[in-house]
Amino acid sequence: MSTGSGTGGEGATLDVERVICALADLADPGSRAFTIGRGDWPLRGLVVRRGHEVHAYLNRCPHAGHPLNLRPHEFLTPDRTLVVCNSHGAVFEIATGYCVAGPCAGASLQRIPVEVHHGYVLVAPDAPLEALAD
Numbered sequence: 001m002s003t004g005s006g007t008g009g010e011g012a013t014l015d016v017e018r019v020i021c022a023l024a025d026l027a028d029p030g031s032r033a034f035t036i037g038r039g040d041w042p043l044r045g046l047v048v049r050r051g052h053e054v055h056a057y058l059n060r061c062p063h064a065g066h067p068l069n070l071r072p073h074e075f076l077t078p079d080r081t082l083v084v085c086n087s088h089g090a091v092f093e094i095a096t097g098y099c100v101a102g103p104c105a106g107a108s109l110q111r112i113p114v115e116v117h118h119g120y121v122l123v124a125p126d127a128p129l130e131a132l133a134d
């Protein structure tokens with residue numbers, strides 16, 4: 001399933017190249033920025049935890065392509081129910097990335113498939129990282 005991940009998961013060897021963060025590094029609800037890949041154009045994303053779900057998206061707003069956050073790791077509205085773009089105020093559902101209000105209402109953040117293994121949040125092995133980074 002590519003629509004987020006539960007917080008379980010056992011039995012796989014941990015691929016450190018795909019690690020985003022420890023699950024314990026995410027408040028509930030909470031968010032973090034991350035970078036995956038090397039070189040001049042690594043993939044920059046955000047990960048959000050809410051309850052037993054973890055969701056990740058490209059840190060690129062569909063309105064004007066800006067990063068969503070102004071301060072490190074702060075992607076949520078003050079009530080922590082939505083993801084917010086600090087450039088012009090678009091707000092997105094945590095579970096879907098769908099923009100429910102703002103200048104890009106009806107558009108969506110680009111999902112990055114993730115999974116949780118052994119207490120770590122990882123990019124899913126089938127995630128199209130090169131396509132996402134374009």
Ligand code: FES
Nearest residue numbers: 061063064085088
């Ligand atoms: S760039 Fe995000 S709302 Fe304009």
